[in-house]
Amino acid sequence: MNMEERFDRIIEPITETIKQHLRRIPEDIKRQTQEIRLRTGRPVCLYCNKGIYFFSRAGRILCYPAEEMLTATRDDILETFRAICSYSVYSHQDEIRNGYITLRGGHRVGVGGTAVLQDGRIASLRDISSLNFRIARQIPGCAQELLRQMKGRWAHGLLIAGAPATGKTTLLRDLARELSSGRSGPIRKVAVVDERGELAGTCIGVPQNDLGLCCDVLDGYPKAEGILQAVRTLSPDIVVCDELGGMEDVSAVEQGLNAGVTLVSTIHAGSAEELLHRRPAVRLLETGAFGTVAFLGERSSPGTVTGVCKAGDLLAQIHRNYSSDSGGEPVWPAGVA
Numbered sequence: 113m114n115m116e117e118r119f120d121r122i123i124e125p126i127t128e129t130i131k132q133h134l135r136r137i138p139e140d141i142k143r144q145t146q147e148i149r150l151r152t153g154r155p156v157c158l159y160c161n162k163g164i165y166f167f168s169r170a171g172r173i174l175c176y177p178a179e180e181m182l183t184a185t186r187d188d189i190l191e192t193f194r195a196i197c198s199y200s201v202y203s204h205q206d207e208i209r210n211g212y213i214t215l216r217g218g219h220r221v222g223v224g225g226t227a228v229l230q231d232g233r234i235a236s237l238r239d240i241s242s243l244n245f246r247i248a249r250q251i252p253g254c255a256q257e258l259l260r261q262m263k264g265r266w267a268h269g270l271l272i273a274g275a276p277a278t279g280k281t282t283l284l285r286d287l288a289r290e291l292s293s294g295r296s297g298p299i300r301k302v303a304v305v306d307e308r309g310e311l312a313g314t315c316i317g318v319p320q321n322d323l324g325l326c327c328d329v330l331d332g333y334p335k336a337e338g339i340l341q342a343v344r345t346l347s348p349d350i351v352v353c354d355e356l357g358g359m360e361d362v363s364a365v366e367q368g369l370n371a372g373v374t375l376v377s378t379i380h381a382g383s384a385e386e387l388l389h390r391r392p393a394v395r396l397l398e399t400g401a402f403g404t405v406a407f408l409g410e411r412s413s414p415g416t417v418t419g420v421c422k423a424g425d426l427l428a429q430i431h432r433n434y435s436s437d438s439g440g441e442p443v444w445p446a447g448v449a
Contacts, residue, residue: 120142126245149245152184154184156184270406288323289323305333349374361392366401
């Protein structure tokens with residue numbers, strides 16, 4: 113499925129008053145589009161590689177805001193939200209609680225609204241006010257440069273770091289495809305733990321995205337359970353999972369490492385400095401599960417690797433200076449969470 117077809121599919125739940133304009137945009141803009149934003153009472157926006165586009169009420173594409181722009185009404189938001197949930201909001205409560213809904217094909221819709229708290233935790237959302245459609249991309253071959261830089265060093269794991277919308281999931285998807293198909297070395301058995309359904313885009317048990325010839329998908333599994341399940345039942349060479357970051361993920365990674373598998377994953381961090389100012393990220397590196405960290409660059413070119421370094425070199429920036437007053441604990445930079 114090409115990018116134009118992916119664009120046409122992701123706009124299916126959107127109300128006709130807005131969708132009629134989206135259908136008519138040029139093919140080259142469809143190919144560039146990364147996000148479609150709907151906000152109550154605000155202009156409909158397309159976030160593309162080269163900028164942001166708006167629409168006039170007559171349907172013309174605008175490069176700059178103007179007075180007469182196409183806006184999303186409250187009814188547009190609510191009707192689109194219900195369509196995204198297949199008109200069964202209750203059945204999607206677990207996803208809504210986490211702030212997003214995954215669509216067929218691995219596309220994700222971020223949901224903004226008012227949190228409903230229960231015992232201090234988010235139980236649901238109400239008064240939905242914004243929807244962010246993120247288009248899942250397949251860019252075959254985008255992982256080849258990283259594979260070349262890695263030079264086969266997979267035994268000690270890989271962590272891909274990048275800011276939001278820099279193509280971490282796109283790159284991870286292509287890595288799984290390359291490794292499990294033998295396009296860059298021997299064929300490896302790859303297990304993908306697809307907690308949010310973004311990597312494989314599984315629908316009725318069938319991955320909609322190409323993850324290669326020798327890849328098994330554990331769809332909807334939490335990371336910790338998925339990693340252990342993969343080890344117990346699929347004997348993978350490499351386990352791939354997306355978006356680590358919390359302290360609970362450290363435990364999952366340690367369990368996978370103890371089981372003897374190689375881990376490849378991603379984390380939100382736009383730079384080495386940002387990575388090292390997040391305690392869970394440093395703990396992930398300290399597990400020893402990731403020997404190499406790759407950093408992604410510009411949002412305008414998703415999946416572009418700007419640097420590859422050893423995890424030990426990053427940790428040395430923190431651990432080289434120990435305080436005699438800290439009892440042997442690392443001195444954390446100011447602002448570490």
